[in-house]
Amino acid sequence: MPARRRQQGPRRLEEFAFINLIKRRFGRVPRRVAMGIGDDAAVVRGPSTRDWVVTTDLLAEDVHFSLDTTSFDDLGYKAAAANLSDIAAMGGSPTYLLIALAIPTTLSQSDLSRLYQGLHRACRPHHVALIGGDTSSSRAGLFLTITLIGEIARGRAVLRSGARPGDLLYVSGTLGESQAGLMLLGKALTRGIRRGLAPADRARLIGRHRRPTPRVALGEALASRRLATAMIDLSDGLSGDLAHLCEESRVGALLDRSALPLSPALRRFAALAGSSAESLALQGGEDYELLFTLSPRHEAAVQRLGRQLRVPVTNIGRMMPARFGMKERDRHGSLKDLAVTSYRHFT
Amino acid sequence: MPARRRQQGPRRLEEFAFINLIKRRFGRVPRRVAMGIGDDAAVVRGPSTRDWVVTTDLLAEDVHFSLDTTSFDDLGYKAAAANLSDIAAMGGSPTYLLIALAIPTTLSQSDLSRLYQGLHRACRPHHVALIGGDTSSSRAGLFLTITLIGEIARGRAVLRSGARPGDLLYVSGTLGESQAGLMLLGKALTRGIRRGLAPADRARLIGRHRRPTPRVALGEALASRRLATAMIDLSDGLSGDLAHLCEESRVGALLDRSALPLSPALRRFAALAGSSAESLALQGGEDYELLFTLSPRHEAAVQRLGRQLRVPVTNIGRMMPARFGMKERDRHGSLKDLAVTSYRHFT
Known part of the structure; x- marks a missing residue:
């Protein structure tokens, strides 16, 4: 769900602030996004003669990253970069991003702002639009899941399975x-x-x-x-x-x-x-x-x-x-x- | 990333088992899924004259559910149902599902099997194909993020914003x-x-x-x-x-x-x-x-x-x-x- 759902009461106001923050950060929404953040789901125009390439990736604190050695900015950047790299490895063009976050109470608004800043820094060169998200509180550490959707000309995706002896x-x-x-x-x-x-x-x-x-x-x-x-x-x-x-x-x-x-x-x-x-x-x-x-x-x-x-x-x-x-x-x-x-x- | 990535060594073998489990559970993959689980990203055929409807939703243990009162089967079912409901609320037809899990060591293989069973039970009536996933260990509780992609005829999505006085x-x-x-x-x-x-x-x-x-x-x-x-x-x-x-x-x-x-x-x-x-x-x-x-x-x-x-x-x-x-x-x-x-x- 793109926004403002499954939300604890006390965090609700904060989340409105996040959404505005994210919207500002990611700037203008491409015309092909019929509905981005703020409804039950995002709606995007599907081009014809194209395939979509979709990847999802979950990062757990103290498993994939430590906040002792990673800044929020870097965390956002790397989370996006890992998914961009997955789309790149299929030959796809990254297009739409969704992010789901479970946020411990120890995090401040400015921590989150920096996280989005890093996310945006990785996405901006590729004109990726943020079309959805979900935030929730976490009783444990910070968890984030990024889903990235890309496009490619029909049938052109490069799989892991195409190598032949002699290549x-x-x-x-x-x-x-x-x-x-x-x-x-x-x-x-x-x-x-x-x-x-x-x-x-x-x-x-x-x-x-x-x-x-x-x-x-x-x-x-x-x-x-x-x-x-x-x-x-x-x-x-x-x-x-x-x-x-x-x-x-x-x-x-x-x-x-x-x-x-x-x-x-x-x-x-x-x-x-x-x-x-x-x-x-x-x-x-x-x-x-x-x-x-x-x-x-x-x-x-x-x-x-x-x-x-x-x-x-x-x-x-x-x-x-x-x-x-x-x-x-x-x-x-x-x-x-x-x-x-x-x-x-x-x- | 659909599979087998960002994985701790000791869990890797287990994950292969999961993937086979999931594949069996979700049965035959529709022809429109050019590449499902097992590559850097999934590849799906995009139909022309259709829009896509996309939603993501994160569930955190002890925030959105308690394993004291929720079985794994029910958890999987409800996680899928919440996302199906979001797609329904746009008027879309749910089509593809991705799941990312952070799994504490206290969970058994059979707990996860039941979770997927519930997920599948919710998805089956709607012929939703599981096209991607990511699993990781968690040092805290169980976290799951579902991303659901649906389709709808171009321009037909029903937004929250269309109500008029007198309706x-x-x-x-x-x-x-x-x-x-x-x-x-x-x-x-x-x-x-x-x-x-x-x-x-x-x-x-x-x-x-x-x-x-x-x-x-x-x-x-x-x-x-x-x-x-x-x-x-x-x-x-x-x-x-x-x-x-x-x-x-x-x-x-x-x-x-x-x-x-x-x-x-x-x-x-x-x-x-x-x-x-x-x-x-x-x-x-x-x-x-x-x-x-x-x-x-x-x-x-x-x-x-x-x-x-x-x-x-x-x-x-x-x-x-x-x-x-x-x-x-x-x-x-x-x-x-x-x-x-x-x-x-x-x-």
Whole structure:
């Protein structure tokens, strides 16, 4: 229900204030939204010859995020970014957003305002309209659920299941930095590592954790030009998400460890922390980059597209028959089974 | 995200089991669902010349429900029913459902199975397809968010804002029974009242609380035949929801207290409890009946429609200019201001 429902008496007035706040924040409502917030449900015009792409995602305090290390602004941003990334991974264009919140009494109006600010910051570049929401009190922590609806030309959505043996495996951007940023925000690292890292590197890694960039334009182009055969976004970490893609496509993969796109900042962090940059790239979650496969004949087109959009795209391996399994080749050329380690979000 | 994401390691296996469970439970996926659960997002065919109606609703343990008085089956049913009712109140046809859950470790697989069973029970009559979900652990209570997408012929959605002075005010079904059922489930009533009530009455009132019937077919018909000028579903209670409708339509209302549709079971309960059946009808929430307005020239058509669908429809007043405010007429014909009491869900 878009608004003002299932609401405790004392919070009702506050909620009216929220709705106005949200409406202001999200600015003018596109003409295709016949009815946004404020009725039993939102009404939006459905375009013909288009499919809709829909995703929902729940974030629980102290499971997916900690308010000790995450600001409300960042929380709103990341919640939206995770869903935008899901739509991007289908090749869809994000269009409409709904948000449901369970709010503990410890939160202030300004906390919530900052949360919406972050949400809006992530959505604005993509002209996403907020069409519905629900707020309630919570006796426990903060919970938020975002539902995002996108559009795509009929039949063009890129599934996880379309990869074929012989396809090239590509990834956008650079990997592992979000994980490094999370480590820098946590308490496990020694002071020496923190002090040894240049402020610019530190800022970059933390920025990549707090403000990942969902690759919406890249996803749209890969789908609309029929370049990608399968696609998934990296939220669990490269090894885990590659395993999902292989499983859904019923194929294997050979990953080239030395080809992983690693930033200089990540390499310097890994050297200081005594860990492997490649392992951070393989196991670190929440990069929100796109992992996709394509026929070798489209390689030049994808490289061109990356340059056009100014998003690095890197060939990191190729797809194999299922019986091959998932293997990695190290810099000396020897093969071993790829260890699949699923990223654990904040716990 | 429809599935298998943002998941803690230890729960991952369980979640695979859930997905299979859900898939089995919801049976065959309609052809229009190009991709349901199991990718980054669901993909559904968008019909042309139709609008979509979208609603989202979050339920928090110990705020909206208590597991002391609600079974998992009933919880699933009611969560779905509340959203179905929102779509009904726009005149839409519910089509696709997404569910996001935060699950405390105290819940068992069979608790969740029952929750989905209830969800499915509510959705099945309306051929709603489950297209996405997200599950996560919760360190606090159980939280669930449902997002429901419906369709309607372009421009036919019935908003809260369309009522005009002179329109008749109608309501479906009977009122106040859900509140009475909730009272029977709680601890505040004396043993004398519980014992005095016939088992059949008790069963009816509790049934109306646990298993409300969303008025989907009635809502669809009122919209498609252009009979209703404004519509809202009753979740906060008649007086509160009428206030919303008046506010959005910028009109007043004169309510005929003696015309309120009250069941014999409710009257007997009220007599035993020493409360007024009319007050229960005005203030009790979660009836999930439809409150709607229409031009007097459509009265016969609406009465006919009610008989066709076997849903009682009752004229309980008429809309007035805004300056009139909201008043009720008692059985002696005297007017007084209508007290707006918003229903407090379980607290």
